[in-house]
Amino acid sequence: xxxxxxxxxxxxxxxxxxxxxxxxxxxxxxxxxxxxxxxxxxxxxxxxxxxxxxxxxxxxxxxxxxxxxxxxxxxxxxxxxxxxxxxxxxxxxxxxxxxxxxxxxxxxxxxxxxxxxxxxxxxxxxxxxxxxxxxxxxxxxxxxxxxxxxxxxxxxxxxxxxxxxxxxxxxxxxxxxxxxxxxx
Amino acid sequence: xxxxxxxxxxxxxxxxxxxxxxxxxxxxxxxxxxxxxxxxxxxxxxxxxxxxxxxxxxxxxxxxxxxxxxxxxxxxxxxxxxxxxxxxxxxxxxxxxxxxxxxxxxxxxxxxxxxxxxxxxxxxxxxxxxxxxxxxxxxxxxxxxxxxxxxxxxxxxxxxxxxxxxxxxxxxxxxxxxxxxxxx
DNA sequence: GGCAAAGTAGACAGACTTGTCTATTTTATG
DNA sequence: CATAAAATAGACAAGTCTGTCTACTTTGCC
Numbered sequence: 001x002x003x004x005x006x007x008x009x010x011x012x013x014x015x016x017x018x019x020x021x022x023x024x025x026x027x028x029x030x031x032x033x034x035x036x037x038x039x040x041x042x043x044x045x046x047x048x049x050x051x052x053x054x055x056x057x058x059x060x061x062x063x064x065x066x067x068x069x070x071x072x073x074x075x076x077x078x079x080x081x082x083x084x085x086x087x088x089x090x091x092x093x094x095x096x097x098x099x100x101x102x103x104x105x106x107x108x109x110x111x112x113x114x115x116x117x118x119x120x121x122x123x124x125x126x127x128x129x130x131x132x133x134x135x136x137x138x139x140x141x142x143x144x145x146x147x148x149x150x151x152x153x154x155x156x157x158x159x160x161x162x163x164x165x166x167x168x169x170x171x172x173x174x175x176x177x178x179x180x181x182x183x184x
Numbered sequence: 185x186x187x188x189x190x191x192x193x194x195x196x197x198x199x200x201x202x203x204x205x206x207x208x209x210x211x212x213x214x215x216x217x218x219x220x221x222x223x224x225x226x227x228x229x230x231x232x233x234x235x236x237x238x239x240x241x242x243x244x245x246x247x248x249x250x251x252x253x254x255x256x257x258x259x260x261x262x263x264x265x266x267x268x269x270x271x272x273x274x275x276x277x278x279x280x281x282x283x284x285x286x287x288x289x290x291x292x293x294x295x296x297x298x299x300x301x302x303x304x305x306x307x308x309x310x311x312x313x314x315x316x317x318x319x320x321x322x323x324x325x326x327x328x329x330x331x332x333x334x335x336x337x338x339x340x341x342x343x344x345x346x347x348x349x350x351x352x353x354x355x356x357x358x359x360x361x362x363x364x365x366x367x368x
Numbered sequence: 369g370g371c372a373a374a375g376t377a378g379a380c381a382g383a384c385t386t387g388t389c390t391a392t393t394t395t396a397t398g
Numbered sequence: 399c400a401t402a403a404a405a406t407a408g409a410c411a412a413g414t415c416t417g418t419c420t421a422c423t424t425t426g427c428c
């Protein structure tokens with residue numbers, strides 16, 4: 001039997017609230033209410049609020065890369081794929097009302113939890129590797145070597161999204177894309 | 185008469201805790217305890233926790249630019265000043281244990297407060313302007329125009345610090361500096 | 369139909385939260 | 399020295415938080 005619909009609704013609601021409002025200001029009571037499920041159901045599926053947080057991070061990580069793969073799939077040229085990385089994140093931010101990167105947000109909120117920290121690092125390192133693989137397939141006319149180009153693209157992307165959150169805008173991510181085009 | 189030492193101790197303790205642990209997990213009780221002052225003293229100087237937050241942001245903004253000015257003051261060449269921007273932030277992050285930008289952190293925590301939002305935007309826009317002024321004084325051999333170079337530097341800096349917070353490291357900010365040197 | 373699993377409703381404990389208030393003591397200054 | 403301002407200790411209200419528990423109802427499956 002598939003995962004219960006109740007569990008999905010709990011995690012979905014919690015994820016939305018954790019991202020939109022923040023983890024610490026989101027209470028179990030609010031999750032219960034908005035997901036319209038019983039208190040015991042939540043604690044049956046997730047023994048603690050921390051477990052819910054970790055499930056949120058795992059789920060977000062998984063969904064994030066699946067959506068990215070789907071977004072880049074139609075494109076043939078590695079260079080186009082790299083530029084589409086910017087579009088992917090810009091569109092996503094537009095949909096999410098410019099609240100920034102999920103993993104950046106949770107890092108800013110929960111400083112000490114090692115399990116959270118590990119997931120954040122894993123997600124970002126994997127994204128950097130994703131870029132590295134695309135760069136390796138591209139013949140760019142940049143004076144930077146592949147590794148530095150990878151870092152430049154990664155930092156422009158992360159910077160663009162982070163600044164975008166502070167300005168509630170995609171302007172900086174768009175600028176980041178324009179700058180990236182100069183390298184490629 | 186100068187501002188009371190008690191007020192300074194309240195704001196100093198609150199600032200440290202807001203940054204280190206996060207705003208929402210820091211309670212008034214903890215601030216009182218660690219600052220070693222009376223409850224009524226806190227509410228006498230700061231009518232609410234939100235006022236304390238705004239004072240924290242104002243104070244941080246002010247101190248941030250003063251320390252930056254002091255850091256760049258000995259340098260003559262605009263190009264050196266630009267590169268020193270990276271060093272300034274790297275050293276600061278090392279001292280702060282790589283918890284990232286104060287304004288990025290508070291943005292991630294408090295989404296809706298317009299007064300917070302305004303201060304964050306103001307701080308970042310002023311920093312961008314700071315870079316823009318330095319770029320205008322530099323004769324760089326970049327194919328990017330002044331405005332794009334400004335954005336590139338700004339985004340590399342912000343990206344480097346944000347990523348550094350997620351990895352608890354200054355590696356990415358160091359890389360950002362190396363990339364920036366190619367432009368200049 | 370029967371039976372176990374899953375879900376529900378809601379009370380409850382114990383601790384924490386922000387902010388107010390009173391009463392007292394310390395400090396600074398004319 | 400006197401007087402006003404500032405700081406203190408601590409009780410208190412009213413609400414929130416997470417997590418546990420009991421009792422009941424619905425659901426799915428053999």
